[in-house]
Amino acid sequence: MKLLALFLVLAARTATAIDVVATSSSGGMLVREIAHQYATVEILAPPDRDLHYLQARPSMMRALRGADLLVAIGADLELGWLPVAVRQSANPRILPGRPGYFEFAAQVDLVDIGGVADRALGDVHPLGNPHIYMDPVRMATIATALAERLAQFDPAHAEDFRIHAEAFVAAIERKLPDWQARLQDAPGVVLFHQDANYLLYRFDVPLLGFLEPVPGIPPTAAQLRTLINSLTGRPGVVLYTTFQPAQAAESLARQLNWPAARLPLEPPLDAVGSDYIAHIDRWVEAIAAGAR
Amino acid sequence: MVLTTLVALAGAAPAAAQDAGEIAELRTLIEALRSDYEQRLSELEQRLESAERAAASAERQPTPSVAAQRTVATPQGGSVTVGNAFNPQISVILDGGYYHDDSGGNGNVLLNETIQPSLGGHGEAEHDHAHGADIENGFNLRETEIAFTAAVDPYFDAAVYLALESGGEVEIEEAWFATRNLPAGLRLKAGKFLSDIGYLNNQHPHVWSFVDQNLAYQNLLGGHGLQDIGLQLTWLPDLPIYTVFGAEILQGDQDRLTAFVGEDAERQALGLSAQKDGPRLYSLFAKFSPELGYDHALRLGASYIRGRQHQEVHEAPLFETGLEGDSALWGIDVVYKYDNASAYGYRDFNLQAEYLQSNKDLLVRSGDPATIGNARNLTTDGVYIQGLYGFAPRWQLGLRYDALGRTNEVSGDIRQRFDSSDRWSSVLTWTPTEFSRLRLQYSRSDITTIDGIREEFDTLWLQWILSMGTHGAHNF
Numbered sequence: 001m002k003l004l005a006l007f008l009v010l011a012a013r014t015a016t017a018i019d020v021v022a023t024s025s026s027g028g029m030l031v032r033e034i035a036h037q038y039a040t041v042e043i044l045a046p047p048d049r050d051l052h053y054l055q056a057r058p059s060m061m062r063a064l065r066g067a068d069l070l071v072a073i074g075a076d077l078e079l080g081w082l083p084v085a086v087r088q089s090a091n092p093r094i095l096p097g098r099p100g101y102f103e104f105a106a107q108v109d110l111v112d113i114g115g116v117a118d119r120a121l122g123d124v125h126p127l128g129n130p131h132i133y134m135d136p137v138r139m140a141t142i143a144t145a146l147a148e149r150l151a152q153f154d155p156a157h158a159e160d161f162r163i164h165a166e167a168f169v170a171a172i173e174r175k176l177p178d179w180q181a182r183l184q185d186a187p188g189v190v191l192f193h194q195d196a197n198y199l200l201y202r203f204d205v206p207l208l209g210f211l212e213p214v215p216g217i218p219p220t221a222a223q224l225r226t227l228i229n230s231l232t233g234r235p236g237v238v239l240y241t242t243f244q245p246a247q248a249a250e251s252l253a254r255q256l257n258w259p260a261a262r263l264p265l266e267p268p269l270d271a272v273g274s275d276y277i278a279h280i281d282r283w284v285e286a287i288a289a290g291a292r
Numbered sequence: 293m294v295l296t297t298l299v300a301l302a303g304a305a306p307a308a309a310q311d312a313g314e315i316a317e318l319r320t321l322i323e324a325l326r327s328d329y330e331q332r333l334s335e336l337e338q339r340l341e342s343a344e345r346a347a348a349s350a351e352r353q354p355t356p357s358v359a360a361q362r363t364v365a366t367p368q369g370g371s372v373t374v375g376n377a378f379n380p381q382i383s384v385i386l387d388g389g390y391y392h393d394d395s396g397g398n399g400n401v402l403l404n405e406t407i408q409p410s411l412g413g414h415g416e417a418e419h420d421h422a423h424g425a426d427i428e429n430g431f432n433l434r435e436t437e438i439a440f441t442a443a444v445d446p447y448f449d450a451a452v453y454l455a456l457e458s459g460g461e462v463e464i465e466e467a468w469f470a471t472r473n474l475p476a477g478l479r480l481k482a483g484k485f486l487s488d489i490g491y492l493n494n495q496h497p498h499v500w501s502f503v504d505q506n507l508a509y510q511n512l513l514g515g516h517g518l519q520d521i522g523l524q525l526t527w528l529p530d531l532p533i534y535t536v537f538g539a540e541i542l543q544g545d546q547d548r549l550t551a552f553v554g555e556d557a558e559r560q561a562l563g564l565s566a567q568k569d570g571p572r573l574y575s576l577f578a579k580f581s582p583e584l585g586y587d588h589a590l591r592l593g594a595s596y597i598r599g600r601q602h603q604e605v606h607e608a609p610l611f612e613t614g615l616e617g618d619s620a621l622w623g624i625d626v627v628y629k630y631d632n633a634s635a636y637g638y639r640d641f642n643l644q645a646e647y648l649q650s651n652k653d654l655l656v657r658s659g660d661p662a663t664i665g666n667a668r669n670l671t672t673d674g675v676y677i678q679g680l681y682g683f684a685p686r687w688q689l690g691l692r693y694d695a696l697g698r699t700n701e702v703s704g705d706i707r708q709r710f711d712s713s714d715r716w717s718s719v720l721t722w723t724p725t726e727f728s729r730l731r732l733q734y735s736r737s738d739i740t741t742i743d744g745i746r747e748e749f750d751t752l753w754l755q756w757i758l759s760m761g762t763h764g765a766h767n768f
Contacts, residue, residue, distance in 0.1 A: 054631075056768055058768060084767055245635060
């Protein structure tokens, strides 16, 4: 009898929980942080993958098939695979433009907008830089918008979602002066790809260059020489992500006598808000390390 | 203002000042004033410019504050993507390369006509205009593909794929529309399309991992695979394991499965019936994919195709034999993919294999009077297995074995067996970016020709594939 009651409670809970699919762990983090037990989250791409290059796998379509809400980053970051996966999931609720489709890029202003749409310049994103999740302030804005969206699916808990989003916003607010202070004298960063631009712009950290000669093209010897010639003698740090090849980054750091750090681009798969703050903390620490 | 007054003064000067020295003095004065003025102007311009720059950068990098950011953010629609433009997404794909075989440039014809008891439309219909059939030694332009895709309205998606041959002929590879809103995981597609049977069938040639089609598809389905006009219904039930069921009703315009003797007089002379009304071809397929996490993916599939009417003409020394009946083809496919977290496909591994078997149950309608009415059951199978490994970022090495006719026989009222054909291929692919690809392929073929002669030959391909326009889809 007790078991049956438990089963009924569980069944009732899963029946009412919003079925959310997030393309990456940043989206998953926000959903967990805001919806708590009122949503289930499945993540299509773990943080150790480059979201540019995934394939539309059958497991994605399976996950999307029954989803109430799809939380994507957008701005063409998932362009290669998400439209295919959504189409083949035969789930009209999550088509772009419908309430079941939520995109980070549509909630905030993007940076690096309006480059020339010319692939001779690499895999460019004329719509703007899609790696929005690296800006904690924009993530706070997105959290507020996501709470409203989740509220549409579960109006009974709308107030909970708003409170949770406010708490996340407040947590970011509290952290900002600390991050700002630690990055005050940051001498600058060389990135592998244009993926942490938002974080650097946010705290006015000089962006000294990229290992990729143009987006999507692996580092070349000429690019390394250019960086070494222009940066020798000044302090800085080389940052690259877990899925980017280490060789060029480490070699540049060695030759400039800078520190280098290999960091995940997104929070862990099962992250909640505090893990996201810890994630940004790691980046801040690595950037600040350039001053030494 | 000062300058204009001075210029006016200078204009009046020749009348007032007779003395040349005075004129020169005035000129010097004006020059001095002008240069002073210009200097000040440019200083002002510079100040304005730097003020503007400062304002712009202040706008770009506001003092970090969530509240400030929130006021900046404007509520927008649901999505930010280039695909929102009303134009269909357009891509153009160039495909060509250098080809050489040591069979006098005939290798591709042999690969397309390996021996099997079913002749399909050969000898009657036009030469099968298949991929690779008109490749010659030297440089070749393969088909140039132009693709248009878009959402038509809230209810339908549509796509058109055109193939331009180097001679200028245009062929519609696909022209279909599909529903966006059907409930319960259903999707209906109508038009001309590549069937979703098997694994490779719905892939356009530029997506293949090898330059050429495998022997099984090439000879049992034709170079394009099963590509026809009709309807497709797929159903993706909401299950914890990816499962798709599909059914297709197709017109049956197939050289290999629903061939038809097109000329009335000849058909009547051979005792063959008139063409049945379409649709003449049906297919069923199912695909399953267990959950194996982010690193591994496995997909299993099974397919069945049935043709209602198939005619063949077999030339014998004394008689021309007309055969008619129905056709069937079944297949199983398995694909395993290992996705390493490293960038650019490094350490990724793919293994895929398919088995196809074609069965045609025909009756002798004409020819040797003693055999009229006899049953001729033609069975041929084909298989391929291929593996690909990313041995360095952007570099992939692959190996393929494909074979036709390991079962290759006639049963029914006579029994006959035919030899098999097979081939080994190795491929080296370099993908500088997502939009370009260069490939080197070497194959060793051991083919039994349509005349029963064994031909061994080597082929070499150096292929280029370039894609312009819309970012390609990363299909599984």
